[in-house]
Amino acid sequence: MLATAPRPPLRQARHVRHVRHVRHVRVSAVVVVLLALVAAVALSAATALRATAATPLTVSQAIATQSGSSQTVRGYVVGEPVATSTVNRSGFTGDYAIALADSASQTDTSKMLYVQLTTQWRSAWGLKTNPGLMGKQIDVTGPLSAYFSHAGLKSPTAITAVGSTPTPTPTATPTPTPTSSTDTYYAAAIGKSGTALRSALHGIIRQQTVLTYDQVWEALKDTDQDPNNSSNVIEIYSGRSIAKSNNGGGVDQWNREHVWAKSHGDFGTANGPGTDVHHLRPEDVTVNSDRGNLDFDNGGSAVNQCSDCWRDADSFEPRDAVKGDVARMILYMAVRYEGGDGWPNLEPNESVGNGTAPYIGRLSVLKAWSAGDPPDTFEKRRNDRIHVQWQGNRNPFIDHPEWVGSIWP
Known part of the structure; x- marks a missing residue:
């Protein structure tokens, strides 16, 4: 006959059950308290968020x-x-x-x-x-x-x-940016040549937002940003990278260089040709002064603080890396400003020493510079930024360099 373990006395068994019940009640109470605390914290956070959203800053x-x-x-x-x-x-x-x-x-x-x-x-x-x-x-x-x-x-x-439904960030199609099909932007010019092409391009690019001369500072800090240092801009002639904040009229600062010299047509810094960022670039104050209002041509003596730029009595030659940039900016100005809206009719010619006449030369040299220095990544990005962010128009000779020879054979 198997031995049977003795059963605990009835009083002891009841005690064990009682202890277990008490422990269960205590654990349940702790859980309830914790859940209440979590709910209180969540409610407090939600209330804070609603309060923040309801009280904008003055x-x-x-x-x-x-x-x-x-x-x-x-x-x-x-x-x-x-x-x-x-x-x-x-x-x-x-x-x-x-x-x-x-x-x-x-x-x-x-x-x-x-x-x-x-x-x-x-x-x-x-x-x-x-x-x-x-x-x-x-x-x-x-x-x-x-x-x-x-x-x-x-x-x-x-x-x-105030009092209306919040406007979310728009998701509509953004302003067109250049892709392989900038032909959409130039639709009215495609297939044309010579004077017909020039007329069509003028009609396209004259649709622009006109900046003030003060706005040019902000625009250049964007359009000419150093791709290797977002705090700097690149000076066009010297090629030097300089802090965006170091702008003004002091020695070794950068200022706003009019590539089409503003005295050639006497438009100064007037809103329009005087503030068109397609031909305004950052440049060292001293180098800018050395360039002055000279026409463009080859030859001369090295320029102070820009050993690969050259000048003589009536012309200036920029460094090789931006000769095409200079040419395409000059040709843009000639097509954009055709004498309407109270602005001068700007034209490139074969002369140097044009003075205050609305001409700038030398056209044959500019054409050679454009062909020898095609648009690079920096110049293309600059064209994009002016179009999308600042003026809403483009330089057609960056998108279609072949149009230079069509308009000026």
Whole structure:
């Protein structure tokens, strides 16, 4: 007969069950408490998020918070910034930026926030296209960062009229960028030659946004950016890489070189030919001064601070790497500015020493330079940026170098 283990006394068994029940109750209570804490934290976070979303920064708060952090700012549209301390309140020249203030009547630029309008926002929020936005209250979301060397908000991710549904980043087809089919842009010119081609190209490229001379600074920092150092630009003649911030009129700074010398046609820095970025380039102040308003030709003596550039009494020869660039900029100007809109009729010719006449030479040399130095990656990117980001038009002789010989056989 098998032995049977003795059963615990009834009182002991009940005690064991009681202990187990108590432990279960305690564990359950801990779980309930933990779940309650998690729910409380989640509710608190959600409440904080709703509170943040419901209270955009004022313009004065945004001016004091130039940290690069992304914030939503509420303010009234009070003008178009065109320089660090200049805001147009009428006669708007472009759709590149708007100024916000805490009051619709504010005129003190130090109390304004400059908002950059990147490509996707311009048609809906630029003041040249939408002057009725003046005085409207809007919310803008984006990084708080200086723009035009002024307190600003750059690259917005959302713009909303107060009281309306938020406008997401548009997903519509962007402004055309060059691919193997820039023929879409040049549709009216394809198949033409000679004077018919020139006329068609003029009609295409004259459709552009006209910049101010102050806006040229910002444009050049983009169009001529050093591909190996995004903080620098490349000077056209010297080829030197220099800090974007080191611009101005001092020795060893860079300034805005008019490749088509502004005295040739006497247009100065007037909006239009005087501010067209297709022929404005960064250049060392000293080298720019040495070039002056000279025509282009081969030969001469080495230029100070630019040993592979040359000049004599009536002409200037740039370094080999940009001779084609120079030629195509000059030829662009000749086709773009044909005497309309109150601007001079610019023409290349075979002379040097053209002075204040609206001519520049030497055409045969420029044609040779264009053929010998075809468009490179830097020049093509520059053409793209001017088209997409700044002026909305292109230099046809970068896209189709063969058109040089067709127009000027």
